[in-house]
Amino acid sequence: MNLVVREATKDDAKLIAELTRAAWAGKVSVTSSGHRETAVIVAEHLRDGGGFILELDHQPIGSVRWLPLDSEQDVWEVCRMGVLPAYRGSNLSQHLLEAVIHHGLASGVEEVRLAVRADQPKLIDFYTAYAFELAEELEYSHANPMEPAPLVMRRSLRH
Secondary structure, eight states, X not given: OOEEEEEOOGGGHHHHHHHHHXXXXXXXXXXXXXXXXXXXXXXHHHHHSEEEEEEETTEEEXXXXXXXXXXXXXXXXXXXXXXOGGGTTSOTXXXXXXXXXXXXXXHTOSEEEEEEOTTOTTHHHHHHTTTOEEOTTOOOTTOOTTSOOOEEEEEEOOO
16 A cells, blocks of 8 residues: 655645545535635635645545635634545554644744634544644634534644
8 A cells, every 4th residue: 555645736636625625515514615616716726725635546536625724824724634435444544634833843833724614523533632622712724604514623743
């Protein structure tokens, strides 16, 4: 089993949009904007922030993106992390999360934030294991107004 996390390029926008829609199908509420992901949106995210693709034996099986906050460029929000259904249950998404954290550390970012959907509270324990803490005072800047507000978690990357 050859597992690789590679940095996404602008040429990966279509692939990442497809991975996101496939990873979220049947898993995330149908009102989520992730189900309507397009290559144009992904290309904007890659230009403004970045992303990683998870590959197993050279086959893409998951992806993640991050965007700096408009108001705080040294704070990144993790968005659209997902692994294809056939590969779930082995904690493979941890490789994507670790890649963002390590890239943030290498880039001198102060903090990484992510959102936990109201219908997925079990993820709080998963993220807590990676030193994320609940930050109820924060709002997720990419929250979907058609859904309950997600819980925001943060991890400081200051040394």
